[in-house]
Amino acid sequence: MDVSSKTMKLPRDAASKVAQQRMSVLELARELGNVAEACRQRGMDRTSFYEWKRRFQMQGFDGLKDLPPIHKSHPQATAPEVVERIRALALEHPAYGCNRLEAILSLEGTRVSAITIQKLLNENGLGTRIERWLALEEANAGRAIDITPEQAAFLEKLNPCFRERHVESTAPGELLSADTFFVGSLKGVGKVYLHAVVDTYGSYAFGFLHVSKQPEAAVAVLHNDVLLFYRNLGLPVKAVLTDNGREFCGTEKHPYELYLDLNGIDHRRTKVKTPKTNGFVERFNGTVLDEFFRIKMRETFYDSVEAMQADLDAWLVHYNTERPHLGYRNMGRRPIETIMSFVSQEG
Structure with a gap:
């Protein structure tokens, strides 16, 4: 033509x-x-x-003329109801991998590849087991829930303090869990340790950074932070649970042992060769490592322990007063809410 x-x-x-x-x-x-x-x-x-x-x-x-633009939705895009079903399965079985979720969907008559399932979970913030655990915590925040044995086993694996729920306390300060955790090394400073204390009643946490694992540093967090906090609330500290580390245990003249004795605090120890029985503080160590240290030490150059302590103090405010905790004690409340609820009932 x-x-x-x-x-x-x-x-x-x-x-x-x-x-x-x-x-x-x-x-x-x-x-x-x-x-x-x-x-x-x-x-x-x-x-x-x-x-x-x-x-x-x-x-x-x-x-x-130019052809009209291609519509953004692909004709083979996963149906919204299937995406919602995948989300529900991920929370119902948080420990399952994508291959197993693919098999479950197949039995239900829905064909979705494991690769697509992983992509959809990533888009919905559920791509990793940790993300699914946090989503499970958020979804049930603020209300008591009945969890399945499978969910309990999953939480026990990720959350040592949940595994140790037989360690009971009926009031804030009744039983504290303490540990020393190696944070890393700072240039010009040396090794840095976190001396952590966690209340087994509501997971309220304290943290003190020091360049040594000496008993005096372990005592410092108790004297400067822990006892002062409970004294202001009119609550006694009755017992502290630790492992058998040298900063906590020794002779009768051991500084940590002496300090507890002078303040009328019972010293309980974990079973020999089973340090994970101190589950509350073990869980806290994992949380502060993932949510604070691994992030801050990548984006911030610290030239002093004091600078890092200032940022840690700010994070502890978030952990204790802003961040909801699932747990069988907090049930979605923040640790400070759990403590203040007890104080108001006693008052």
């Missing part, structure tokens, strides 16, 4: 203007009898020229 036979008065909308420009290249090539020269003058490559010429011959002037 000759190009000149289709010359006509054209509308002047944006799409038509672009089509008219392409038409002018076709007409110029016809007038010059030289495709290469026409393309050179109008800045069009020859491959595009022949494509537009083909579309013009098949569809006329409309063939020179």
Whole structure:
């Protein structure tokens, strides 16, 4: 079909203007009898020229217009109800991998590949086991729940303090869990340790950073932070549970043992060779490592323990007063809420 036979008065909308420009290249090539020269003058490559010429011959002037944009939703996109089912399964079985979820869906008559399931979980913030555990915590925050044995086993694996729920306390300060945790090394400072104390009643936590594991550092967090906190609330500290580390145990003149004795605090120890029985503080160590130290030590250059302590103190405020804790004690409340609820009932 000759190009000149289709010359006509054209509308002047944006799409038509672009089509008219392409038409002018076709007409110029016809007038010059030289495709290469026409393309050179109008800045069009020859491959595009022949494509537009083909579309013009098949569809006329409309063939020179840009095709409408492809709709963003793919015709084979996963149906919303299937996505919701995958979310529900991920929370119902938080320890399951994508292959097992694929098998469950297959038994239900829904075909979704494990790769697609992983992609959908990533998009919904459930791509890892930790994310599913946090989502489970958030979904049930603020209300008592009945969890399945499977969910209990999963929480026990991720949460040592849940595994140690036989360590009971009936009031804040009745039983505290203490431990020393190696944080890392700072240039020009050396090794840094976290001396942590966690209340087994509501998971309220204290942390003190020091360059040593000496008993004096372990005593410092008790004297400066822990006892002062409970004294202001009018609550006694009755017992502290520790492992058998040298900073906690020794002779009768051991500084830590002496301090507890002088303050009328019972010293309980975990079973020999089973340090994880001190589950509350074990869980806290994992949380502060993942949510604070691994993040801050990548983005901040610390030249002193004091600078790191200032950031840790701010994070502890978030942990104790802003962050909801699932747990069988807090049930979605913040640790400070659990403590203050006890204080108000006693008052």
